[in-house]
Amino acid sequence: MSVSYAFRKVLQGGAVLALALPLAACGGSDTGDGDTREVAMTLATPTWNAGIASIAVSQEMGYFEDEGLEVEVILADSATTQAQQIATGQVVTGAVSPEPVILGHQPDRNLDLTYFMSYYKDNIYGLRVPADSDITSIEDLQGKTVGAISLASASVTQAQVGLREAGVPEDSVTFVAIGTGGQQAAAVENGQVDALALLDTSFQVLENQGIELREIEVPGTDALTSGGLAARTSDLEADRELYVKLGRAIAKGVVFSQANPEAAIELLFAAHPEARPSGLEDDAAVASSVSVLEARLANLGAEDDPYGAIDPAALQANVDFLLDAGELTEEVDPDDLYDDSLISDINDFDREAVRQEAADHA
Known part of the structure; x- marks a missing residue:
């Protein structure tokens, strides 16, 4: 198992973080031996925390490595920043909320991002x-x-x-x-x-x-999704295999975390000590973080089969929500927001084997 490749970097506003990786349209580079591909993805959070423990699991359990990937995780301040980073090729993907993805499909925006997998299946806000x-x-x-x-x-x-x-x-x-x-x-x-x-x-x-x-009930939000993994549409078409590999490794991390949240938190703490709650003894810190992770897992659709499919009706609900609010100038077809062709291959792994791996993890 390799040491985690994640670095703690925060993107502020719309500023573009210069990466060591010269990401091209296909988004990545070889490490030199031709066997491992370095890529970057983004998450909208200021710090590593229990809510994104499944991503740390994918790194620490070697799920990315199994797919021939070395993944750097960039922490961003907002979904808007994430969308900018994906659109400009600074990262290959990110777990992005729907607002900038939908708004980017307006004629005057031309920010052509497409979801290829769910991550936040239900509304996390x-x-x-x-x-x-x-x-x-x-x-x-x-x-x-x-x-x-x-x-x-x-x-x-x-x-x-x-x-x-x-x-x-x-x-x-x-x-x-x-x-x-x-x-x-x-x-x-x-x-x-x-x-x-x-x-x-x-x-x-x-x-x-x-x-x-x-x-407090917020009108119009019950049916919303909070988004998933998005990429430039052209990159999805040109480099399908990369996104299948990313999706599969991330899916394994979610399945593992659902099966053994305590182990997921221990892996998170080992990779990112800053995620450990301060002022608590070890057992209390784990228990507290497990409750946070479970609150997130409840919205990830971890038990769905196939995992990661996005319901077009949920995307339509997000479109309608923004239309009713006057944020959209015209209708956006939810079919233009999601490419479901990768889901079958993303789910091409042994879930029970991952669950057993989680159960056996000390």
Whole structure:
């Protein structure tokens, strides 16, 4: 098993990070021996954490290596940044939320990205308030302050669109960036924010810290998907084998994590010690992170067979959501957003063998 190839790099705004890899249209390079191909992918998160443990599993268990790949993971600040990085060839793929992918298919955008596999099957974003808050509906947010990891987060977009759908003037609600982890907890405890527009995993972290939260329904979001692995359409056509290999290695990481989340967290901690919650004994740190990982796994469709297929109806729901919000100027055909031709080959592996590998992992 090789040492993890991931480097902790954060892309800020629309800036392009110069990589050591001169990625061409096919997105990668050989390492010199002709056997291993170096590529990069992107995830929208400021730090390594339990929510993306399955990707660390794919690295640490050698699933990428088994496919002849050495994968560098680039951490980005938003899906918009991710879309820019994929579109400019700086990375070959990323787990991207639908907004920039859909908007990129508008005639004036020409950002031709296509999903080839699901990752966030269900909607990972949401809106919650402290359990004792007098806020009971999204309409009650008028005049209130909502905290988010970043103002560029898709959670903010969804909340803002939900406000419009509910007839709440967008400028009557203030959105503020409250970062991650302890910053989020402090923002709630000191009354800096009245509500939170965050991710499934962020909500679980707060719950683990003893902060009880209550969900607030956001109109129009129930049927949404939070996206999947996207690539330039031309790259999918020119280098199909690369994306099958990437998808299969990532799928194995999800299956392993579902089968043994404790082992997945141990692998994450070994590769990325910064992902370990501070101030907790080892057992408590693992248990806390397992609960966060399980909150994410619930939205990944890990038990689906075949794994990674995207329901066109879910993409249509995302299109309709953006149309109703006035974000889209015209209809986008969901069939133009997703290429399902790789799913069969992505699933060409022995799931039971992976589950057994997870069960046997010490």
